[in-house]
Amino acid sequence: MSAFQVNQHGYYGQFGGAFIPEMLYPNVEELRERYLDIISEPSFQAEFWQLLRDYVGRPTPLYFAKRLSEQYGTKVYLKREDLCHTGAHKVNNTLGQILLAKRLGKQKIIAETGAGQHGVATATVCALMGMECIVYMGSVDIERQQPNVQRMRMLGAEVRPATSGSQTLKDATNEAMRHWINHPEDTHYIIGSVVGPHPYPDMVGRFQSVISQEIKSQLMEKEGRELPDAVLACVGGGSNAMGAFYHFLDHPEVKLMAAEAAGLGVNSGKSAATTALGKPGILHGSRTILMQTPDGQVVEPHSISAGLDYPGIGPVHAHLFDSGRATFFYVTDDEAMEAGFMVSKVEGIIPAIETAHAFSILDKVKFGPEEIVVINLSGRGDKDLNTYMKYQQEHGVI
Amino acid sequence: MSSRLQTLFEQKKEKILSMFFTSGYPKLEDTRPILSALAASGVDLVEIGMPFSDPIADGDTIQMSSQQALDNGITLDKIFAQLEGVREEMDIPLILMGYLNPVMQYGIERFVTKAASLGIDGVILPDLPMYEYQMFYKDLFDKHGLANIFLITPQTSEQRIREIDALSTGFIYMVSSASTTGKVGDVSSVQEAYFERIKAMGLRSPLLIGFGIHDHASFTRACEHAQGAIIGSALIKALSQGQPVEEAVRGFVGAIHHPL
Ligand SMILES: Cc1ncc(COP(=O)(O)O)c(C=O)c1O
Numbered sequence: 001m002s003a004f005q006v007n008q009h010g011y012y013g014q015f016g017g018a019f020i021p022e023m024l025y026p027n028v029e030e031l032r033e034r035y036l037d038i039i040s041e042p043s044f045q046a047e048f049w050q051l052l053r054d055y056v057g058r059p060t061p062l063y064f065a066k067r068l069s070e071q072y073g074t075k076v077y078l079k080r081e082d083l084c085h086t087g088a089h090k091v092n093n094t095l096g097q098i099l100l101a102k103r104l105g106k107q108k109i110i111a112e113t114g115a116g117q118h119g120v121a122t123a124t125v126c127a128l129m130g131m132e133c134i135v136y137m138g139s140v141d142i143e144r145q146q147p148n149v150q151r152m153r154m155l156g157a158e159v160r161p162a163t164s165g166s167q168t169l170k171d172a173t174n175e176a177m178r179h180w181i182n183h184p185e186d187t188h189y190i191i192g193s194v195v196g197p198h199p200y201p202d203m204v205g206r207f208q209s210v211i212s213q214e215i216k217s218q219l220m221e222k223e224g225r226e227l228p229d230a231v232l233a234c235v236g237g238g239s240n241a242m243g244a245f246y247h248f249l250d251h252p253e254v255k256l257m258a259a260e261a262a263g264l265g266v267n268s269g270k271s272a273a274t275t276a277l278g279k280p281g282i283l284h285g286s287r288t289i290l291m292q293t294p295d296g297q298v299v300e301p302h303s304i305s306a307g308l309d310y311p312g313i314g315p316v317h318a319h320l321f322d323s324g325r326a327t328f329f330y331v332t333d334d335e336a337m338e339a340g341f342m343v344s345k346v347e348g349i350i351p352a353i354e355t356a357h358a359f360s361i362l363d364k365v366k367f368g369p370e371e372i373v374v375i376n377l378s379g380r381g382d383k384d385l386n387t388y389m390k391y392q393q394e395h396g397v398i
Numbered sequence: 399m400s401s402r403l404q405t406l407f408e409q410k411k412e413k414i415l416s417m418f419f420t421s422g423y424p425k426l427e428d429t430r431p432i433l434s435a436l437a438a439s440g441v442d443l444v445e446i447g448m449p450f451s452d453p454i455a456d457g458d459t460i461q462m463s464s465q466q467a468l469d470n471g472i473t474l475d476k477i478f479a480q481l482e483g484v485r486e487e488m489d490i491p492l493i494l495m496g497y498l499n500p501v502m503q504y505g506i507e508r509f510v511t512k513a514a515s516l517g518i519d520g521v522i523l524p525d526l527p528m529y530e531y532q533m534f535y536k537d538l539f540d541k542h543g544l545a546n547i548f549l550i551t552p553q554t555s556e557q558r559i560r561e562i563d564a565l566s567t568g569f570i571y572m573v574s575s576a577s578t579t580g581k582v583g584d585v586s587s588v589q590e591a592y593f594e595r596i597k598a599m600g601l602r603s604p605l606l607i608g609f610g611i612h613d614h615a616s617f618t619r620a621c622e623h624a625q626g627a628i629i630g631s632a633l634i635k636a637l638s639q640g641q642p643v644e645e646a647v648r649g650f651v652g653a654i655h656h657p658l
Contacts, residue, residue: 009529019498021455021524022549023576025558164461170452177454184553184576282499282525283452295473296503297451 004249004316004325010198013322015315018197020285023181027189028285030104032199038103039096039206051095052210055128056085058092060211062218062374067346074367077228078349078377079215079244088352088379089208089240090121094190096207098125101188108132108187112162112176114141114169114236115307115354116148117379118192123157133157136175138168141306148383166300169236169310173284193237194314197285201242201314208243215374216247223372230255230367233376234357235328236307238314240378245326255327257365258317259357261303262330272301273330274313275321283311289318304333304387305353307379331360337391339363340381352379353387400519400543402491403568406442407604407625414626415440415617415654416606417633418495420447420463421480422472428643429472429480435647437488440655442626443606445522448477448496455524457580459631463638474504478512485517493547493568495522506535510542520545520568532565540567549573552592559599569604572596572624574611580631582612585619593623614657629654 010016010032020028038044052058060080068076081089094111101109109126111133113119119135126133135152139161142149152159162171173195180189194201194208216226231248233241235258248254263271271277274289281290283298291299291311303309313321320326331339340356343349351359355378367373381388406414417436421429429446436444449464449472456464477494484492494513501509501523513521521544526535531546539546545568550559553576562570575581575589596605607620608628620627636650637643 017530018527019525019530020527022554023455023551023573023578026551026553026555164465165451174452174454178457178578181455182577182581184551279503282497282502284454285525290499292499292503294503295475296500297468298499 002250004320006198006202012316012319014280015286015288015318015322016198016201017287018285019282019287020197021181023184024177024197027180027184028197031203034104035100035199035203038100044099044103048096048099052092056091056095057083058210059214059218060084062215062222064222065347068343071346072362072367073369075370075372076362077219077372077374079211079374081211081240081376081378082349082351082355082380086117086121086124087382088117088121089211089243090118090192091124092210092243093192093204093207093239094118094121094125097188097190097203098129098131101190102129104188106186106188108183109190110134110136110176110179110187111190111192112136112169112172113192114138114172114309115305115352116141116145116152116383117307117352119157119159120148120151120155122190122192123152123155126157127155134179135159136162136172136179138162138166138172140167141169141172144387145306145383146386168306170298177284193239194242194316195237195284195286195312201286201316204239205242205246205316208239209246211240211243211376212245212247215244219372227251227254228374229371230257230373231376232257232259232358232361232373234259234308234354234378235313235317236310236354238317240376242314242316244374244376249325256320256325257361258326258328259331259361260328261305261308261336261357262332263302263304265332266330270302272303272309272311274311275328276330278312286315288312288315289321304336305357307352307354308357329361329364331357335360335363337388340388349377350381351377352381353384355379400491400545402489403519403545406491407569410442412625413621414442414606416443416445416626416628417441417651418445418447418628418630419633419637420449420460420467421477422449422467422470423463423634424466424637424643426470426472426476429477432637432643432647433484434487435644436651437490439648439651441490441651443491443493445493445495445628445630446477448474448494448500450497450500453497455578457578457631459580459634463634474500474509478516481516481518491519492517493520493522494518498523498525507538510538510544514542514544518544520547522547522571524549528562528565547571550596552576556599559596559601563601563603566603569606570601571628572605572607574607574609574620577609579609581610583610585616590623597623614654617654
């Protein structure tokens, strides 16, 4: 049994569990009892893999980024999750979960979203399966991710603004959980990251693990070896990072590097650098590392990227941090924007601002010329054009 | 069970009126005056809300009062300071209700010790799982004579209700329908069937019905199926109208007891 997989009680080390009110218990318990059996059914597997291939467009390329490699004096590969249908890794999970929801007999789907990528990915699979879809999104995020709001609506989903708190991802998650409490019978909640009560972190991690599974075989083809030297990913809740790390967790020779959003700076009071600023605590059903006051009130995070603007991280990442298995980096808004503009010009790929945080690790760590560094390019940046352009106007051409 | 809870449930077999309010709301220093007014109005049991920034089981009203209380500067330390000497003033059972994270940060052992020393009788932490409670905290609660009160809902399985009943040391909080707090509607026949199903189980723990109980009629209906009922959001709404809190409490509780 791997030290980094969930144990029978739903824990990763001291993190995880299912800290939920009784109102959510029957639904979460049903999931916990059935998810592994359902996922391993041949008919589930067949449908999931067929759709990943024909609908999502998997496998996504593992692309040798020649110019970036030259620039940084190392071998950089990009795992092109931005080329997934809907433009980010999120759809790997929503597809898995909707197939599961169907087999649980659910008719309606709810989701939370930050950047809107998970909302779009959920609205998409709901359209595909003919299921009703409600997406909760913080009012602030509705403003800064307008294109995705329009896409969700066009796909037939209802977008409901979350108006409490910082009006971002945390509050959207609160609202989605309240909705689920009020509609326990016919609704499945598709959580968008490796967060929430057990079994969500494990379930979402499994659906995203296709990313590292493909990296292994693609590297074998291109480099004659399965294991890279380092895997880099951004962490909001941590689903793309978990997917990219998954099959390397038990290979300590593979360095796992996670980029968190430092906002205006780790100590600026406007940050989302959870592992730097947080302490163990409970939010959204799991014990994890959480940004909070000494009194245990959750602190409002800040990041320029809606998808990383969250005061916690998935419990598995809290464990990877705590155990030292993964190294965490803190990337400011400015550093991420600079990386986003740089990658666009050097590789002709406009990354999501979330993803841009991962690229910034290249400026913080020196890799050797023969080292193989895989960056999980979790999403494309079309949704962020407004933010990129506004930033450019305010800061001059980068 | 704490002797105060025991006495209440032994002496009063019906129409137990329990009230929930948010500490530190509407003003930081209103906790104690509201509590005193509730006791003086003849309320049988009070649940004192410990605000949390992210109350996922609560509807708009308690979200609002919690946020206002936090903005007012309420903390667990302040709540405990406000409750200092409360047992010299009143004898009704007092329960602290809130979410787990602030309690964890305070330190569960420290919290239980402090609460018990002030004469608190029980705790409701809806997001503390039964498994965790049993494994890590039950002995601590028992040692200090503090009851841990569990919730059940219409979806809770019979087997789980039996487990909860066996583990309960105060009463069982019967959530009236699948909902967050503060949803009002008349008590429906579906709900009544659920209340009767639970009543017929012959549990050892007393049952109080909560969520959505808001006036004399709904309180009376609920009391037909359990030993009493809990009112929260409706009281908080009454406290939000800008009246002096003592008056608001007196008026509200009076109308539950004796409708106009
Ligand atoms: C492109 C992209 N990357 C990363 C994230 C962050 O989520 P996670 O940490 O779960 O991968 C998001 C979230 O919206 C996203 O859209």
